[in-house]
Amino acid sequence: MKNRKISLTFLFVSLLLFGCQEKEESPYDVLDDFIETWGGFGFEEMYDTYLTSSSKENVSYEVFSERYEKLYGDLEVENLAIDILDREQTWEEETSVTIPGSISFDTFAGEVDYTIDFVLSKEEREDETNWYVDWNPGLILPGLELTDKVRIDPPTPAERGEIVDNEGNKLAENGEVFEIGVIPGKFNEDDLADLSKIIGVGEEYIKSQYTLSWAQDDYVMPVKKFLREEEETVRAAEEIEGVSVNRVNERIYPYGEAAAHLIGYIEEVSAEDLEELEGYSPGDRVGKRGLEQLLEKRLKATDGQKIYLEKEDGSEPVVAETEPSDGETIQLTINANTQQTLFETLSEDAGTATVIDPTTGKVRSLVSVPTFDPNDYVLGMSNEQRQELENDEAKPTMSRLSYTYSPGSTMKLLTAIIGLDNGTLDPDHFYDIDVKQWQKDDSWGDYEVTRYYEEYDKVNLERGLTYSDNIYFARVGLDMGASKFEEGLTNLGIGESLPFIYPTAETSQISNSGSIESEILLADTAYGQGEFLLNMVHLASIYGGVANDGVMMQPLLLEEEEETVWKESIVSEEQAKSLQTILRKVVSEGSSTRANVSGREMAGKTGTVEMKQEQGTTGTENGLFVAMDQKDPTLLTVMLIEGVEKTEPRGSVYTVDLTKQFYESLNN
Missing domain, CATH: 3.10.450.100 (NTF2-like; domain 1)
Structure with a gap:
């Protein structure tokens, strides 16, 4: 028994060890x-x-x-x-x-x-x-x-997509420019001052370029590029010994300042760009500002790349290869000639303007002034030149296209639209207005609404719009009530993002708080003061809805975009035609007779906005004019000029004169 027990134990341990x-x-x-x-x-x-x-x-x-x-x-x-x-x-x-x-x-x-x-x-x-x-x-x-060698072919260049206008004119193109360089071993520094004067670049900057750490005596060290039309300057520089001129490919903006804020420009990627963007390497260039930036993914070119093996027998099997891919050519609704004409009209002032086709919503022009030349960014600017531009008090690098503004008295048409649409405004009803200043009752304290035209003691919609009567529209707004007025503004797209591809920095607003919280604010807003703000393209779209018999089209900037109704019926067709007639009378016999243009049937509405820090002080003024040629329903213009308190003539009259000048230029 004892022996058997030992054997069983051994067997168990053996199995355990084997299993482990x-x-x-x-x-x-x-x-x-x-x-x-x-x-x-x-x-x-x-x-x-x-x-x-x-x-x-x-x-x-x-x-x-x-x-x-x-x-x-x-x-x-x-x-x-x-x-x-x-x-x-x-x-x-x-x-x-x-x-x-x-x-x-x-x-x-x-x-x-x-x-x-x-x-x-x-x-x-x-x-x-x-x-x-x-x-x-x-x-x-x-x-x-x-024994193989791994080889990388130089990139096969692809071209960035171009931006063209509605007729195919190039707004951003790939073209040939002159590049001026200095050959250090042949250049005499005694000529530095002359070269600086000829090419308009500081001596320190020129020297910094040809003394870079990697410079060699026989290298051509690039200094600045010039457009083809600047050949006279280039040839003068070339006369200096040690100065070299080559032709190189570059991004060109043929309309320069006229379309700068709209189109933008390209520059070399920054360290921040490389962190945020995929598919870029140091030395690549990327869209900065405007449509160059907004449409970067579509415009971007992808160079061809090839990796292959070099074998001892001479064969070269490919490891990886990407064919070059050009960026897209993108066509805008913008008309370059209209853009140029509008820019030349505004070029001495500060402000913004747009031209749209109310029947389609296509935007034909977008201008912001003062401005800059986008070619300077790609041809070469020194840090001093860049800082001078950025620090300019006139703010030429700020795109006014993106911002919202108070519409001034151009707001009166919006009040009329809302009142007609909701039935609170009877266009034939006359208000008795026999005073220059008016308030609802004593609860307003010292606050009064002032009218600037006193043509009539009895005022209906036609007279109120024709002579821009503040008291009339204040009373229309009060009789309508804040709730219905706010609802009507919402129906016109106020408070929602503008459905427009060009980015806007701000959304339109009814007031700073988002609602109308007092009778005084209601009255002010109804005739064009208050805290109401909207983008000028939005304002153009609303006026375009009246010009288009009540149908408000979505503003479009790309020809590929489908024509789309934004607001189906802001007023009835009958009401729209009535408002068209009144807007024509504003120019033919009312407050804006200066806007009449020979051969056109001009209609429109002015607006003046005073911006001041506090009540009782004097501020700066913006002058607005919305204009349309009723013989040509495809042409509606909104123009806003800053600082019209200093212009001659003063106020919105100055903007009217500029608008007239623009339409007359189109006739030529």
Whole structure:
């Protein structure tokens, strides 16, 4: 009995020990660990831990790690994925096993994706037998051998997409310019002052360019580029010994200042750009400001790239290749000639203006002044020139196209639209207005509404609009009530984002709080003061709704955009035609007779806005005029001029004169 007990115990212990023996590691386990280390770029561990002895004899660690690190770096390898394709092979009785796999990754020249055979062999090391990887260079790149050279072709240039107007005229194009450079070994610094004077660049900046750390005596060190029409300046500079002139490709803005804020410009990517944007490298250029920035993804060109192997037999198998891809050509609704004419009309002032086609919503012109020349940014500016532009008190780099403004008395048409639409305004009802200043009752304290025209003691809608009667519209607003007035403004799109591709810095508003909270604010808002603000394109769209028989179209800037009704019926067709008649009388016999243009049937409405820091002080004034030619329903203009308290003639009359000048220029 005792002996049997010992035997059973021995058997139990033997089984236990056998069950606890470590299971032999499979080649798949080793390959999984190798792949994981590879994916973490652990090249030293890959070499030391996983490679077969014969692999190490064929390639030193220095060559192994350098190949991986340099190629992965030079080729900008990302998204490395290594997979085992078949895990069903038997291996228990084998000393070598081949396991199919796949390798893929992205490079600057495109994706590399290929299959590979992983070969693993059994080796005994330090009394242990395990599986090791038979490494070959083909694991780095498809078909790569140690004797191969990896080559990268220079990029095949692609062209940035151009921006054209509705007739195909180029607003941003790729063209040829002159580039002036200095050859340090041939240039005499005694000529520096003359060169500076000729090309309009400071001496310090010129010198900083030809004394850069990488400059050589025989190198041409670029200083500044010039447009083709500036050839006279270029040739004068070329007369100086050591000055070189070449022709190079560049982004050009043919309409310069006239479309600067609309189109924008391109510049070299900044460090911040490289962090925020995908697909850019140092030295690339990207859209800054305007449509160049807004449409960057569509305009961006992708240069062709090619990575290939150079083999000893002269063959050159391709590893990765991307064909060059030009950016899109984008056509705007803008008409370049109209844009140029409008800019020339406003160029001596500060303000903004737009021209739209009310029947389609297509915007024909967008101008902001003062402005800058976008060509200066691509042709070359010194830091001093850039700072001078940015610090200019006139704010030429600020795009007034994006901002909202008080509409002044142009608001009166909006009040009329709302009242007619909701039925609170009877256009034939006469208010008795026989005073210059008016208030509802004593609850208003010292506050009164002042009228500036006293043509009539009895005023209806026609007389109220024709002579811009503040008291009439204040009373219309009060009789309507804040709730209905706010609802009507909302129906005109106030408070919602302007459905327009050009970005606006602000959203239109009813008031600072978002609602009309007092009778005085209601009265002020109804005749065009208060805290009401909207973008000038929005104002043009509302007036365009009246010109288009009550249908308000969405403003469009790209020809590819579909014509879309923004607001179906802001007033009835009959009411719209009545308002058209009244707006014509504003010009033919009312407050804006100066706007009459020979051969046109001008209609419109003026507005003057005083902006002051506090009540009782004198502030600056904006003068507005919304104008349309009723003989040509496709042409409606909104113009806002700042500082009209200093102009001659003063106020919105000055804006009327500019508008008339613009329409007369279109006749020529």
